Amino acid sequence: MNNNIQTSEQGLKPDIVISVDNLTKRFGSFTAVDNISFDVKKGEIFGFLGANGAGKTTAMRMLSGLSYATSGKGIVAGFDINTQSEQIKKTIGYMSQKFALYDDLKVWENIRLFAGIYGVPDKEITLRTDALLKQLGFEKERDTLVQSLPLGWKQKLAFSVAIFHEPTIVFLDEPTGGVDPAARRNFWEMIYQASDRGITVFVTTHYMDEAEYCNRVSIMVDGKIEALDSPKNLKIQFNAKNMDEVFHKLARKSTRKAD
Amino acid sequence: MQSFQNPTENEFAVSCQSVSKHYIKNSPFEKLNVKALENISFDVSRGELFGIIGPDGAGKTTLFRILTTLILADEGTVSIEGNDVVKDFKSIRNEVGYMPGRFSLYQDLTVEENLNVFAKVFKTSIEENYHLIEDIYKQIEPFKKRRAGKLSGGMKQKLALCCALIHKPKVLFLDEPTTGVDPVSRKEFWDMLKRLKAQNITILVSTPYMDEASLCDRIALIQNGSFLKIDTPKNIVNQFPHELWSVSSDAMSKLLNDLRKIPNIRSCFSFGESHHVTLKNKDWSVDELKVVLEKYEHTSVEIKVIEASIEDCFMDLT
Amino acid sequence: MEQFLTFVRKEFYHIFRDRWTMIILLVLPIMMLILFGFMMSTEVKNTRFAIYDPSRDAATQGIVNKISMSDYFIFSGYLDSPEQVEEVFRSGKIGLVIVFGERFYENMMHTGDAQVQLIADGSDPNTASTLTMYATRLITLYQQDVMGEMKIPYQIKPEVKLLYNPTLKGSYNFVPGVMGMILMLICAMMTSVSIAREKELGTMEVLLVSPMKPIQIIISKVVPYFFVSVVNLATILLLSVFVLDMPINGSLGLLILISLIFIFVSLALGLLISSAVDKQMVALLISAMVMMMPVMMLSGMMFPLENMPLPLQWLSQIIPAKWFMIAVKKIMIEGLGFSSVVKEFTVLSSMAVILIAASVKRFKYRLE
Numbered sequence: 001m002n003n004n005i006q007t008s009e010q011g012l013k014p015d016i017v018i019s020v021d022n023l024t025k026r027f028g029s030f031t032a033v034d035n036i037s038f039d040v041k042k043g044e045i046f047g048f049l050g051a052n053g054a055g056k057t058t059a060m061r062m063l064s065g066l067s068y069a070t071s072g073k074g075i076v077a078g079f080d081i082n083t084q085s086e087q088i089k090k091t092i093g094y095m096s097q098k099f100a101l102y103d104d105l106k107v108w109e110n111i112r113l114f115a116g117i118y119g120v121p122d123k124e125i126t127l128r129t130d131a132l133l134k135q136l137g138f139e140k141e142r143d144t145l146v147q148s149l150p151l152g153w154k155q156k157l158a159f160s161v162a163i164f165h166e167p168t169i170v171f172l173d174e175p176t177g178g179v180d181p182a183a184r185r186n187f188w189e190m191i192y193q194a195s196d197r198g199i200t201v202f203v204t205t206h207y208m209d210e211a212e213y214c215n216r217v218s219i220m221v222d223g224k225i226e227a228l229d230s231p232k233n234l235k236i237q238f239n240a241k242n243m244d245e246v247f248h249k250l251a252r253k254s255t256r257k258a259d
Numbered sequence: 260m261q262s263f264q265n266p267t268e269n270e271f272a273v274s275c276q277s278v279s280k281h282y283i284k285n286s287p288f289e290k291l292n293v294k295a296l297e298n299i300s301f302d303v304s305r306g307e308l309f310g311i312i313g314p315d316g317a318g319k320t321t322l323f324r325i326l327t328t329l330i331l332a333d334e335g336t337v338s339i340e341g342n343d344v345v346k347d348f349k350s351i352r353n354e355v356g357y358m359p360g361r362f363s364l365y366q367d368l369t370v371e372e373n374l375n376v377f378a379k380v381f382k383t384s385i386e387e388n389y390h391l392i393e394d395i396y397k398q399i400e401p402f403k404k405r406r407a408g409k410l411s412g413g414m415k416q417k418l419a420l421c422c423a424l425i426h427k428p429k430v431l432f433l434d435e436p437t438t439g440v441d442p443v444s445r446k447e448f449w450d451m452l453k454r455l456k457a458q459n460i461t462i463l464v465s466t467p468y469m470d471e472a473s474l475c476d477r478i479a480l481i482q483n484g485s486f487l488k489i490d491t492p493k494n495i496v497n498q499f500p501h502e503l504w505s506v507s508s509d510a511m512s513k514l515l516n517d518l519r520k521i522p523n524i525r526s527c528f529s530f531g532e533s534h535h536v537t538l539k540n541k542d543w544s545v546d547e548l549k550v551v552l553e554k555y556e557h558t559s560v561e562i563k564v565i566e567a568s569i570e571d572c573f574m575d576l577t
Numbered sequence: 578m579e580q581f582l583t584f585v586r587k588e589f590y591h592i593f594r595d596r597w598t599m600i601i602l603l604v605l606p607i608m609m610l611i612l613f614g615f616m617m618s619t620e621v622k623n624t625r626f627a628i629y630d631p632s633r634d635a636a637t638q639g640i641v642n643k644i645s646m647s648d649y650f651i652f653s654g655y656l657d658s659p660e661q662v663e664e665v666f667r668s669g670k671i672g673l674v675i676v677f678g679e680r681f682y683e684n685m686m687h688t689g690d691a692q693v694q695l696i697a698d699g700s701d702p703n704t705a706s707t708l709t710m711y712a713t714r715l716i717t718l719y720q721q722d723v724m725g726e727m728k729i730p731y732q733i734k735p736e737v738k739l740l741y742n743p744t745l746k747g748s749y750n751f752v753p754g755v756m757g758m759i760l761m762l763i764c765a766m767m768t769s770v771s772i773a774r775e776k777e778l779g780t781m782e783v784l785l786v787s788p789m790k791p792i793q794i795i796i797s798k799v800v801p802y803f804f805v806s807v808v809n810l811a812t813i814l815l816l817s818v819f820v821l822d823m824p825i826n827g828s829l830g831l832l833i834l835i836s837l838i839f840i841f842v843s844l845a846l847g848l849l850i851s852s853a854v855d856k857q858m859v860a861l862l863i864s865a866m867v868m869m870m871p872v873m874m875l876s877g878m879m880f881p882l883e884n885m886p887l888p889l890q891w892l893s894q895i896i897p898a899k900w901f902m903i904a905v906k907k908i909m910i911e912g913l914g915f916s917s918v919v920k921e922f923t924v925l926s927s928m929a930v931i932l933i934a935a936s937v938k939r940f941k942y943r944l945e
Contacts, residue, residue: 050441051444052413148284151314151315151316177315178315178438180317180482180573181314181573181574185528185574188529193512206440208442209530209531211531212531213529231531231532248443251441251442
């Protein structure tokens with residue numbers, strides 16, 4: 001973990017890679033994301049929590065350039081989310097539990113495909129594919145179809161593919177759902193390594209113990225960010241013994257039950 | 260093991276003996292014989308809340324489908340309330356409630372219509388067993404004219420539970436009812452299960468969330484188609500064979516790497532705010548480890564002896 | 578019974594609440610029929626025709642007037658030589674050329690050997706045959722006007738010559754064809770998709786783990802689509818008769834009976850498909866590719882079966898729509914009675930019985 005992050009707040013202003021200012025998204029009369037503001041620093045692991053329907057997905061979509069904001073400003077990796085979504089898409093990586101890799105392609109074909117999509121030169125892909133497979137211990141699985149890999153391996157591979165093009169920020173949408181405990185830890189170790197290399201990690205999860213791995217955590221309730229701090233400070237602030245308790249205390253306030 | 264008793268003997272709500280199941284998986288390159296379940300045996304008493312806990316792909320859904328007569332096992336016998344799943348599947352289908360993994364609801368029907376359809380399928384009516392679902396249904400009743408597809412995950416889950424309960428089943432099978440649902444709704448759901456248990460309904464529930472284990476009477480940990488352990492959550496935790504330490508310092512990522520370099524460390528897993536460590540040589544004291552870590556230039560090193568969680572046990576067993 | 582009715586009602590909700598299902602079920606058939614129908618009749622109306630007339634006498638003038646005055650034709654002009662015929666067809670503006678023989682009036686009145694040739698563009702067989710049919714009738718009418726009671730039959734013998742497709746087939750094929758297609762589409766596709774949807778949603782798992790018998794599930798799936806098909810059948814028949822001016826020359830009851838049997842065959846096919854597939858997408862593709870394509874290609878609706886290679890002709894024997902179309906043509910157009918369609922009835926009925934039995938037998942009590 002990069003522990004400069006916590007201490008640097010008072011000192012040198014670090015690079016800010018995500019800067020969100022009064023971001024709002026309305027669908028008709030329904031305000032899905034209600035005036036949220038926050039900054040994420042380079043190399044930070046930023047946990048983005050909230051109950052189902054709190055507005056996480058909508059906010060993530062705006063940040064990754066997939067949908068427009070109704071009002072407010074957002075800068076991701078130096079680009080404006082409202083006008084430069086194409087540039088944003090080139091500089092971020094994305095992985096979700098639902099879609100990560102093509103099941104009917106082989107391991108190397110998936111790497112080749114996604115690296116190609118993000119414009120990594122062919123020569124580099126060939127070289128780095130071997131290095132990546134070696135690092136993951138997947139040398140023997142090079143020609144295996146992704147569908148026959150165990151889930152934990154798949155997620156590790158998916159994450160490696162998502163950061164293959166060395167993005168500034170990687171968005172992870174519930175990356176560890178249903179993965180066995182040991183594989184889940186393996187996965188978080190990979191996240192740490194990416195963060196140590198300076199890749200910013202923006203992650204959502206339903207496992208509250210995973211929130212503890214994050215440098216800072218934001219908790220959304222009914223479209224608003226109700227809390228944002230390091231897990232340690234949040235536990236002190238809410239007088240809770242773990243993040244699960246913090247989450248329950250906050251989410252209980254929700255009035256948005258019906259959506 | 261009660262395995263060689265007469266399985267039709269009417270003492271358990273669910274009795275599953277030496278069940279195995281294999282699949283032939285057609286991959287374009289080879290035919291794989293995939294083992295889905297291997298020699299699964301367990302019994303569930305009446306009124307028990309029994310949890311089957313393990314990651315995706317461990318075989319939970321296959322097991323549930325065998326128990327609910329949807330697929331046949333290759334080997335072994337299963338009886339539900341004394342009825343054999345192969346011969347007497349029709350009577351079983353009258354007596355059990357089943358909620359498959361994806362909350363099977365008709366998305367284009369309203370809350371009320373969904374409930375009514377499922378009531379009628381079981382030849383009963385909403386009124387007849389309303390007392391059973393009242394607790395849960397009240398929470399979604401304000402939206403009874405809303406289509407199921409427009410409900411939030413937590414509400415869909417509640418409606419699906421109502422639908423599975425409406426015919427007053429003797430045994431309720433819930434396959435991953437909390438997957439993808441946020442922690443608050445998950446907690447509410449488990450509270451509901453506890454209240455159902457009080458109505459003397461036997462409940463089998465599967466989940467990938469290890470933290471839900473402690474809410475069950477007994478649990479089975481499942482991985483790669485085999486049960487690792489069947490016991491009460493408490494016993495499983497108590498049987499954790501090692502002393503478990505939680506270790507933290509100011510540089511957690513480095514700490515993890517450094518801990519793994521120490522030869523006396525048996526295992527080391529990250530648990531967010533701290534790392535959980537077991538030792539090879541039990542004579543080591545907390546202070547001895549602290550001294551070693553300070554040599555690695557760690558500051559604010561904190562080491563505590565802690566009780567294992569189900570997750571620690573699961574990782575230790577695999 | 579209440580269980581069953583609730584289930585049927587639920588099925589209707591599914592149909593009424595999905596906009597696309599409604600469109601496919603109710604609007605698509607009407608659109609298809611009208612499109613097929615008017616594509617033909619609009620071309621037939623106001624067709625420009627040219628005349629090559631070396632006689633230029635009272636009779637030819639009379640015929641030209643008669644034809645010009647009808648709704649179908651507009652007189653475009655005289656050709657100077659027979660060689661111009663090809664030329665005017667290539668220009669695409671002319672739909673029909675009438676060539677009279679020499680000394681037409683004299684021949685008509687005296688030798689009874691008056692010659693007239695109708696030339697149409699056979700690359701569009703439906704239009705061409707309709708045009709020639711109309712022109713022939715108009716000429717016959719003129720002849721009756723002139724001859725009156727003289728009752729000398731067939732003085733004018735129109736000789737029909739079709740360019741580009743001399744063995745013309747297919748007039749009036751489209752209504753029986755579209756009927757077959759629509760009923761097959763709705764019955765087979767919608768039933769198989771609706772069952773596959775329950776499998777995809779996981780609701781089928783719940784229904785299987787319930788006291789409901791598979792046969793009940795099947796019948797409650799079939800009933801709503803049966804009703805919708807009957808509504809469609811009525812719409813198609815009404816449209817054909819009142820909008821497209823199709824005759825129903827035979828017995829209406831017989832026509833309805835054969836259609837109901839065909840609906841059963843299609844529903845059973847849908848059930849059979851659904852017992853084999855788990856995904857809506859696959860059900861849709863199978864219904865579309867495996868059922869619709871052969872219906873269009875091998876039923877004789879678009880291409881005459883007689884000209885096909887033998888294996889395809891054999892294959893066409895097992896296409897229900899082929900038998901249905903033959904029967905409908907016989908009843909609707911030729912006005913034949915039951916005795917003439919016994920074969921078609923027998924074939925379709927046995928298909929229905931076999932398919933329903935097979936699909937009930939194949940419906941699984943379990944997931945695999």
